[in-house]
Amino acid sequence: MVGKSRQSLRNLAFEALISSYLLTGRQRQMGQRLELGPITCVHYDYKWEDQRRKVDNFFIWGVPPGEVAAIIAEYGPADDHLLFAVMDKPGLANEYMFAGFSALTPGNYLMAHSLDLIPQKPLPLEHSIHLASTAGETMFINVIEGADFVLMEDVLDPNLQFYYCLRGSEPLAMARNSRIGPDLSWISHVYTKPDYRGLGLASVLMSQIISDCLDAGDRFSLLLATEPAHGFYQRLGYQDLAPVLNFHLPPAI
Known part of the structure; x- marks a missing residue:
């Protein structure tokens, strides 16, 4: 690296x-x-x-x-x-x-990922990616089953970013990015509702996060991958540390 x-x-x-x-x-x-x-x-x-x-x-x-x-x-x-x-x-x-x-x-x-752009798949029609910044968007994150409860103060924290994917007005997926140093970020809580997995929503979320990290001056992205998600992150360019x-x-x- x-x-x-x-x-x-x-x-x-x-x-x-x-x-x-x-x-x-x-x-x-x-x-x-x-x-x-x-x-x-x-x-x-x-x-x-x-x-x-x-x-x-x-x-x-x-x-x-x-x-x-x-x-x-x-x-x-x-x-x-x-x-x-x-x-x-x-x-x-x-x-x-x-x-x-x-x-x-x-x-x-x-x-760890030594940051470069991840090729982005097109989102399915009627889907969109957003970065939460309001109380209403905090509610969107909190209604996604399986996601940890988020407070408005978290959304306003400059070192935390909460991304979510909508289909129309229905929240389907989310991910969290944390700035942990001058050139480092930590990604967690990458979650898609079970009925909507396989559509590439997580890939699009990750692509957006890494693009934003690069714009912010980050050089490395770190995360803890579960065994089922290990291959997914490897395909995105992440390498094993331990x-x-x-x-x-x-x-x-």
Whole structure:
């Protein structure tokens, strides 16, 4: 990757992954970042349907599974939790399994794109791409099933951009872009309603985002791709930085 080393991009992508859990106003209201020695935790504490919920997301890179278990056991994790562990050496997934962690499948991949234009497919008739900037457009994003709830303050944040696709007046797809540095962006929440997948809406959204990133002076785009979406992002020009697996803690913790 021209201009930054692969290791530098890995570091930036890992930090962006952690920060992405505290980007929006709602995330910041209910969450806080905790440093547990070499492990980072984003802890959420909030009410849902009159029930208090506590959720821990642990981010791990370069820490042996046994040490991970000891640190988190001392911390006292919430019942609802998820581990994001970078697989930076062969056989590490097996080490986690032998230590009692249970892996969730499919896996994920930190990826980077050294930005250039992505050939854009034409949108189907009556479809259009928009960048949210008003309360009404915030409502469009929030009615897309599967999308995280967005506040008006998020839409007004100059470092966050919320894209959505309409067919007539019906919202069908969305994606989020976050400016995380002078020449870096982090793309997330690329989502299309199930009944409208296969029409190329995600490709058009990504093409628009990357075009806007280039106009803003970005040189790299980073993201975390799920296994099912991995090939899609590879076809767009993204390259693997590191696999990331999700785990649940051993039952004894």
